[in-house]
Amino acid sequence: MNQNDVLKEIGQIRSLMERSSKFLSISGLSGVLIGLYALLGAFAGYYMVYGFNSQFGYRDYYVTNSFVVYKLAGIAACVLVASLLTGLWMARWKAGRAGQSIWNAASKSLLYAVGIPLLTGGLLSCILMLRGDYSMIASSLLVFYGLALCAGSTFTFKEIRWLGILEILLGLLALCFPGYRLWFWAMGFGVLHIVYGIIVHKRYE
Amino acid sequence: MSLDWSLYDKMFENRVRLQIMSVLLANDDYDFNGLKDLLQVTDGNLASNLKSLEKEGYIEIFKSFVDRKPHTRYSKTAKGQKAFENHLLALENLIKQQQK
Numbered sequence: 603m604n605q606n607d608v609l610k611e612i613g614q615i616r617s618l619m620e621r622s623s624k625f626l627s628i629s630g631l632s633g634v635l636i637g638l639y640a641l642l643g644a645f646a647g648y649y650m651v652y653g654f655n656s657q658f659g660y661r662d663y664y665v666t667n668s669f670v671v672y673k674l675a676g677i678a679a680c681v682l683v684a685s686l687l688t689g690l691w692m693a694r695w696k697a698g699r700a701g702q703s704i705w706n707a708a709s710k711s712l713l714y715a716v717g718i719p720l721l722t723g724g725l726l727s728c729i730l731m732l733r734g735d736y737s738m739i740a741s742s743l744l745v746f747y748g749l750a751l752c753a754g755s756t757f758t759f760k761e762i763r764w765l766g767i768l769e770i771l772l773g774l775l776a777l778c779f780p781g782y783r784l785w786f787w788a789m790g791f792g793v794l795h796i797v798y799g800i801i802v803h804k805r806y807e
Numbered sequence: 808m809s810l811d812w813s814l815y816d817k818m819f820e821n822r823v824r825l826q827i828m829s830v831l832l833a834n835d836d837y838d839f840n841g842l843k844d845l846l847q848v849t850d851g852n853l854a855s856n857l858k859s860l861e862k863e864g865y866i867e868i869f870k871s872f873v874d875r876k877p878h879t880r881y882s883k884t885a886k887g888q889k890a891f892e893n894h895l896l897a898l899e900n901l902i903k904q905q906q907k
Contacts, residue, residue, distance in 0.1 A: 605901075605902055605906075608898050608901050608902055609902065611822075611825070611898065612895070612898060614822075614825075614826065614829075615825065615829040615895075617828075617831070618826050618833075618845065618846075619829050619832065619833035620833070621840075621845060622829075622830040622833050622834055622837065622845055623833040623834050643820045701847070702844060702845075703844060706844065706845075707834060707837060707838075707841050707843055727874055754878040
């Protein structure tokens with residue numbers, strides 16, 4: 603056995619250990635698309651609250667109006683569903699090209715790790731909304747989403763951990779600047795996803 | 808310096824067995840179909856290599872039924888882990904030896 607054979611063997615071991623325990627079919631381009639959906643959603647939300655008729659930043663509506671709240675929640679739900687579908691569909695496509703399935707041991711671990719903080723955050727936001735306490739929703743969504751990403755980062759690209767930490771920071775900052783939360787939200791779910799998606803696409807695809 | 812071959816494990820000369828062991832070291836356990844997808848080998852090839860690893864006492868097998876279909880999971884034993892780590896050490900030594 604010569605040196606090249608051994609190096610090749612070790613490389614294979616390494617790649618198998620990584621492929622078997624990490625879910626790497628997440629597409630970078632789907633991150634960009636998901637970011638765009640979030641920006642569109644944020645724009646629609648902004649339009650709904652501030653309108654186009656007002657001048658000097660006066661609002662047409664206030665978020666205390668419950669009809670507006672449900673419309674905003676509807677937009678958020680649409681963005682969420684579109685993002686999930688896009689992410690899943692593109693991951694399936696990427697996995698299919700590599701001859702793999704997206705339902706394997708690594709994706710199950712990832713789902714389990716991400717699921718707990720994400721569901722907690724989602725339920726918390728629903729409870730806050732039903733109780734009429736709107737001021738914390740944007741930041742708690744960002745914080746819990748960031749925690750979910752950090753929890754899942756051991757089972758996929760390591761860059762996800764940084765994305766998670768930045769989301770948490772944005773969520774905390776959003777708490778400090780009431781009135782600008784939609785901007786932080788658009789920054790976290792929109793811009794950060796796009797930047798992250800481009801980085802993953804450049805590095806791994 | 809003569810090369811120490813005592814750590815080198817003949818069991819892992821077979822590529823499939825080496826690959827199975829790599830997967831089991833990175834994960835607590837893995838099932839048959841998962842291994843098959845990952846390694847891209849035939850059922851028979853995978854099964855016979857799993858059998859020989861089990862005979863050697865390197866892996867453990869857990870059989871159960873999911874929806875009345877047999878579901879088999881494999882995990883490494885302490886002995887298997889030690890053997891795999893020694894084998895990697897042997898490969899490492901081999902490289903160091905040749906670089907001199």
